[in-house]
Amino acid sequence: MIVLGLTGSIGMGKSTTARMFAEAGVPVHDSDEAVHRLYAGEAAPLVEAVFPGTVVDGVVDRTRLAKRVLGDPAAIRKLEGLIHPLVRRDADAFLETHRRAGAALVVLDIPLLFETGGRSRVDKVVVVTxxxxxxxxxxxxxxxxxxxxFGAILAKQVPDGEKRRAADFIIDTGSGMEAARSAVREIISELTGDN
Known part of the structure; x- marks a missing residue:
């Protein structure tokens, strides 16, 4: 099974591209979606213990949490220390399920793939730009x-040019939906041998 890491800086069209892979029949694990699920489940009490008052009715209130951590690097590191291992475990379970099912290709949609050392977890990387x-x-x-x-988010991300240089594949979403969809099909075909 080939594990394809999908990443890209904010506003590059990564989520739309992930949907294109899913529509083409490739299983996709979305890290952002996993965080939403975790915030409504097992992560909620952990977050509340470290950041009291950020959970409402058993669900992490992202607005309250943002007010507590934004601009505070130590708080952000604490939060990431709670959440990243849970997302990783969720992704590992996804991989195991699809490995057992005999999938030829899966996608791990990891927004901060390069920033979090995720390159070692995937076989190939596609960068959306x-x-x-x-x-x-x-x-x-x-x-x-x-x-x-926007500036603060960009400052935390590896620059787009560096990501593109480290990529195995690049999808330019600035050329329109059909061009991106065509690039997705070409990548799937190259990695799986399906035409």
Whole structure:
């Protein structure tokens, strides 16, 4: 089974590209979705113990949590220390399930693949990219996003150029949906031998 890591900086179209892989029949593990599930389940009491008042009705309130950790590197490290191992365990269970089922290819959608040392967990890496002006437009259109927040997020991410240099495959979402979908099909075909 080939494990393909899917990553890209904020606003590059990674989530849309992950859906394209799923629509093509490739099992996809979405780290962000796993965090949402964990925040509504086993992670909630762990987060509440470290950041009291951030859980409401048994679910981590992301807005409250953000107010507690943003701009505080030590708090962010504490939170990541709680959440990353749980997401990793969730991804490992996903991999084991699909390995047993005989899947030829699976995708691990890992937003911070390079930043968290995730390269060693995958066989190949696809980086989703777009021109900087398209990225900026997409990100600033998000609710509650500001130039300051955007800058802070970018500062924590490996620069797009470095990611592209380290990639096995690159999908440029700035060229439109059909071009991206075609690139996804080509990658699947190359990795699995399916035409």
């Amino acid at each position: 777009a021109p900087p002006e398209i990225q900026r437009e997409r990100v600033l259109a998000r609710p509650g996003m500001t130039e300051e927040k």
